[in-house]
Amino acid sequence: MNYAPARAAAVTGAMAILAPILALCAVWEAATLRVLWGLLTVRRQWWLVLAARLAPVLAVGVLIHLALYAEALLLPSPAWPGWELPSLSLVGVLAWTAFGAALALVLGRLLAMTAALLVPYLALTLPAGWQPFWLRHVNGSPFDCCSTSEVLDPRVLVGSVGVLGAVAVLSVCVAQVRLAPSQYRPWAAAVVAVAALVGAAGGITAVAGLGPMPTRTRPADALVCRLPVCLWPEDAAAFAANEAAWRAASAAWTDLGLPAPAVDRIGPIQAEGMLAITTTATSEESARATMAQMLPRALANCLRDFSDPARDQRLDQLSALLAAELGVAQALGDVAAPVPTEAPRLWREVGRCGE
Structure with a gap:
């Protein structure tokens, strides 16, 4: 279809394959960090060390999406779908990479790798046939978007950013508890985690009345x-x-x-x-x-x-x-x-x- 939002929505669907791979790579990087953490003298902030380990994974995820968007939006004719769908892809890369790192920091390597492959894939594919309908609007991969008479409803962006953002923040909180020096108090991570859950609840509320379709009528x-x-x-x-x-x-x-x-x-x-x-x-x-x-x-x-x-x-x-x-x-x-x-x-x- 020569309609930019439809072509961009097809790119977000690729996250069902890419997210498990990103999470698995993040598990490997974070598990390696976990093994070495108590054996080496670390003078940098814990979050800088973690970010450096995950940077290649994040970069690959972003580059793959850039390549997919370039192919989808430049051929057969250049078109721009707006920032909503590319933003969903970016948030998804961040969330599932952070999720994989958190798994590696709390689970054994084999169990973490298994969960990294299964959880993102199921979260991105199963909601298409589930109720309540809001489940399909918060995973960053809109289903059935978009015919030429439709555009993505902005509430889907709010809902997905709220939930995926919460996944990313909660994962970082787990990393803080596992990696931060002893003078860092766990209550700080708990406060941030509660704020993330409130944000996720707000995102769910935004899409609760949306129905099965993630779209609204295109302006006449x-x-x-x-x-x-x-x-x-x-x-x-x-x-x-x-x-x-x-x-x-x-x-x-x-x-x-x-x-x-x-x-x-x-x-x-x-x-x-x-x-x-x-x-x-x-x-x-x-x-x-x-x-x-x-x-x-x-x-x-x-x-x-x-x-x-x-x-x-x-x-x-x-x-x-x-x-x-x-x-x-x-x-x-x-x-x-x-x-x-x-x-x-x-x-x-x-x-x-x-x-």
Whole structure:
């Protein structure tokens, strides 16, 4: 897909493979540090020593993501998805590297390596099929993002930064307790850990009401309009098919004895004076089939309302009539088209959703 947020979201999905590798490398580095810590005289601050050991791991993680983003966003045409998704990748690299180091400082090497491989992978893959839905919005790898009509919801960034940031901070607190000189009091790490947990709770609260999708509707001002059709810039190849299909669909609608659609434009989203019935297909036949199915629902304001079975049946019958008028195969299962003279009655009985 030639849509920058979708391409960037695909890069964040690579974290499911990269995070276990980063955590495993961090385990190795921190376990080596743990073995040598009591045997050598160390004059530098503990956190500087730990950062130096983990710097190569962090650098490799960042460089791999830079390479993935360069490939995804420069080809086939340069585009920028905004800072949200790259920020999620950066926070993920920091969090899972720190997590691996913490494992090595509290567990044996073999157990720490096993946990480093399993925990990040499961945290990044399993929530896609779990409830509550907020679980899938706090791991830094948004699922089902993004179609050209969607952008990443900013609450996902807040939720993921809150939780992954807490993982990183708690891991550093563990390192402080294990590596800091005796004059450092554990209560300081405990206070920071509590603050991190509060931040994680705030991130979870931000996404608690988001539902299953990590997206929101893309702003309509990004649309490109060639009246009467409006499309996103990435879908410009579908203009001709939508224009021809709309002329045929609106004519077929009135040929059925139904009132002409009182709209100026059609597009991919519902807006003032716009019906959300366009398609990204470049085939006129496919566009006609889509409009036959969607036009009755869009005019009745029922695109997302399927709560009334009787109304849904009438809308399906109208779609079947429209498909027959347009000469396309309907995609409505076993719904049989009534006689065309029934169309006005069916339309009167449909009413409007939300009334």
